[in-house]
Amino acid sequence: MLKHNILEGNFKIANDISKKMSLNDLENELLEIAFETDNISIYFFILDLLNEDANAELHEMASTILSTAYSHVVGSYNLALNHMRKAMYLDPHDITYKEGMLFFYNIPEQLITKAQAIELAKEIIKINPENERAKEILQ
Structure with missing residues (x-):
């Protein structure tokens, strides 16, 4: 359900589903979807979550996904570093x-x-x- 809604761009519904999950479960599921599909929508979904609540945990999640599942994408490590810096700033x-x-x-x-x-x-x-x-x- 989460996967389908993210890949279809239904971030509002996906966001509602994600709120019922622990952050750890959400990160694991998003990593699995990202590796399985190689669809950049996963990263944009995390950005959508960050727009609602920019917290250290979500920035760390974005960094992890960018530096693992999307590490083959040019510039992904730079973006991942930026997110990790923000996580560190938000929770020093x-x-x-x-x-x-x-x-x-x-x-x-x-x-x-x-x-x-x-x-x-x-x-x-x-x-x-x-x-x-x-x-x-x-x-």
Whole structure:
């Protein structure tokens, strides 16, 4: 039902359906649809949700989908980085988004600098000294 409505552009109905789901379930379903169909409507649906409620979780969801299901689309990593930055800005105390930012250092395009990655890793280590991704950056 969600898939059909998104792919048909019925975002209002899809939005109503999505409100009955947990964010985790919604993200998993949208990822599955995006991988299965390769239809960019999934991203535009998330943008529609963001227009209603621009929150960190939805920006992180957009970033994840862009950097996985649509990673083959030119510019998707740049858009994904923008969404992760917005998530981090909206919820600066959640290290999940800082960890997400490190992804953009580890890709071939290296969209954040080493200095930025080190700064993020230091912030993560302050909160979670055992974080492997942050420890790798600091070595």
